[in-house]
Amino acid sequence: MNARQLEVFRTIMQTGSVTDAAKLLNVSQPTVSKILHHMEDQLGLRLFRRIRGRLHPTPQAEMLFPDADRVFRDLGALRLLAEELRAGSGGVLRIAASSSLAAAIVPRAIASFRAANPRVKIVSHLLPGAETAEMVRSHQVDLGLCLSPQDLHTLTMRSLGQVEMICIFPRGHRLSALTHVTPPDLADETFISFNSLNHFGGLLDEAFLQYDETRRVDIQATMSIVAAVQVAQGTGVAIVDRFAMLMAPENVDWRPFRPVLSLPINLLLSETLPWSRFRNSMIEHLQKAVEKYLEN
Structure with a gap:
């Protein structure tokens, strides 16, 4: 099974269609069919059966897919390593981070890192926490940052510190008269917040239950910085991690939220990724960026 066959098999498994796989791979449908048939002949296995116009994987295909997917991801990591080697002494460093960490902390760390390592290319991703962890696990990035717990299978997690959640609101709002905001203070407000399935x-x-209140979500957001932008439009108020204030518009104000909710700043590393001096250096710059913020 070669790399092209792996890619075709993986894409058909994901789409369930030769036509859709051909579109994603930017090749013709006959080309995908030919590669699939050649792969089945080489393996001596039937991988798909057509039922009502759709391809359905056989039990053998279902058993092969997890390992095929892993090998395909490893090939992707190998290509990225080759890119680093082509770059010579400069190298490439890849980072994934969630929400406000990607917008507030990572740029500061990159600025100081690049001052010391001007030839290193940086690739930065903003992703939800779960996708950040998966990028680290599959070696698509060298390290990740998030504020939520993750499945640590093949991952190592370190804490770079903690950040509190705060209440944000438009400047001049009645909540600015308070020293801190509690759930009862938000009873009559349009509340921009997260789904209960979100961490x-x-x-x-x-x-909210500590105050015998039920949290009501009027406008659902998926990221703190998105909630901050909504608040800036005067749509409502929100409770977010304090890092979001570093990127919030000037017309947004905040107060501490009670009860105190502290979020760990999680650094995610793969246990199977080879050592890299650039990665270790970036970790130091991320730690300093976090510490500098927490001093304020």
Whole structure:
């Protein structure tokens, strides 16, 4: 099974269609069919059966897919390593981070890192926490940052510190007269918040219950920085991690939220990724960026 066959098999498994696989791979449908048939002949296995116009994987295909997917991802990591080697002493460093960490902390760390390592190319991704962890696990990035717990299979997690959640609102709002904001203070407000299935939403549900309040979500957001932009439009108020204020518009103000909700700043590393001096250096710059913020 060669790399092209792996790619075709993986794409058909994901789409369930030769036509859709051909579109994603930017090749003709006959080309995909030919590669698939050649692969089946080489393996001596029937991988798909056509039922009502759709391809359905056989039990043998289902058993092969997890390993085929892993090998395909490893090939992708190998290509990225080759890119680093072509870059010579400069190298490439890849980072994934969630929400406000990607917008507030990572840029500061990159600026100081690049001052010391001007020839290193940086690739930065903003992703949800779960996707950040998967990028680290599959070696598509060298390290990741998130504020939520993740499945640590093949991953190592370090804490770079903690950040509190705060209440944000338009400047001049009545909440600015308070020293801190509690759930009862938000009873009559349009509340921009997270789904209860979201880690942050679950924490807020528990915090509201401490005051015998039920959290109501009028406008659902998926990221703190998105909520901050909504607040800036005067749409409502929100509870977000404090890093979001670093990127919030000037017309947004904040107060501490009670009960205190502290979020760990998680650094995610792969246990199977080879050592890299650039990665270790970036970790130091990320730690300093976090510490500088927490001093304020």
